[in-house]
Amino acid sequence: MKLQEIDLSIDRLTDRLGTLEAGEDLRLARGRLGEAEARLGELGLSIDAVATEQRRLEGDVDSIQRKIDAERSRLYDGSVANPKELQAIEAEVQGLQGRKSRMEDTLLDLMERREDLDARLGPLQEEAQEARRRVSEIEEGAAKEIVEIEKALAERSAERQALVPAFDPDLVELYEDLRRQKKGIGAVTLVDGVCQGCHQKLSAVYLDRLRKSEGIRRCEYCRRILVFG
Numbered sequence: 001m002k003l004q005e006i007d008l009s010i011d012r013l014t015d016r017l018g019t020l021e022a023g024e025d026l027r028l029a030r031g032r033l034g035e036a037e038a039r040l041g042e043l044g045l046s047i048d049a050v051a052t053e054q055r056r057l058e059g060d061v062d063s064i065q066r067k068i069d070a071e072r073s074r075l076y077d078g079s080v081a082n083p084k085e086l087q088a089i090e091a092e093v094q095g096l097q098g099r100k101s102r103m104e105d106t107l108l109d110l111m112e113r114r115e116d117l118d119a120r121l122g123p124l125q126e127e128a129q130e131a132r133r134r135v136s137e138i139e140e141g142a143a144k145e146i147v148e149i150e151k152a153l154a155e156r157s158a159e160r161q162a163l164v165p166a167f168d169p170d171l172v173e174l175y176e177d178l179r180r181q182k183k184g185i186g187a188v189t190l191v192d193g194v195c196q197g198c199h200q201k202l203s204a205v206y207l208d209r210l211r212k213s214e215g216i217r218r219c220e221y222c223r224r225i226l227v228f229g
Contacts, residue, residue, distance in 0.1 A: 001227050003167070003175070004187045006160050010153065011184050017149045026138045033131035040124050047117045050110055057107045064100045068093055171216060171225070178224055188219070189229035196229075198222035 019025060071093045074080050080089065164172060178186030188197035193207055200221040202210070210217045210226065217226040 001187060001189060003160065003163055004185065006156055006163065007179065008184060010156050010160070013149050013153050013156065017146065017153070020142050020146050020149070023142075026135065026142065029131065029135045029138050033128065033135050036124065036128040036131045040121075040128050043117060043121060043124060047114065047121065050114045050117060054107065054110045054114065057103055057110065061100055061103050061107065064096050064103070068096045068100065071096070174216065175225060182222065182224060185224065187225040187227060190217075190219075190226045191229045195219040195222060195224065195226065197224040 071089050075086060075089055075093070080086055167175075175186040182197065185197055188195060190196070190202070190210075193204075194201050197219060198221050200219070202220055206220045217228075218224065219226055
């Protein structure tokens, strides 16, 4: 089982090295950063659009209010004496007030929308900042991790080379063949009559035969090499 443990360790290290060298972690981190920045950009455009519309409406409301004030002044300053003209001015003031009221309602809606957008801005900025930090961390750490993995691989490979000669060549050949067939696991322990590879409980008759056997012991189901635990 020592050889199997070493081989699984080598497999994990090799997979991780391949991932680092392919830049998969970095690609995923950059993808998340791109998505966060895209959402941040869209939110910024929405905030700008609402702010622009808000300023426009505030200007229009202010302009209408000045016109209302001017028309009201004409009503009471004595400059207009004609009753019909006074009535027309009064109607104009009422119309302007109606327009102003509708604009103010729209302005309130915009202000509420702006508050909602501003509330979303902070968390999204933090998300983008964290994504940038992660990209930087991976870029800085990947090279160091590759060196460490290569060192660990060399050590494990040396252990394997020292261990293999202790086994019968036919056993090693069978083990290697099973590893190719069984997702890297060619030898497993047998615990309480259960194969730790396929997790099947072996029959009593088969177990008795295994105990009496002097040759290579294999699971009756998955055919992996069995090591009694």
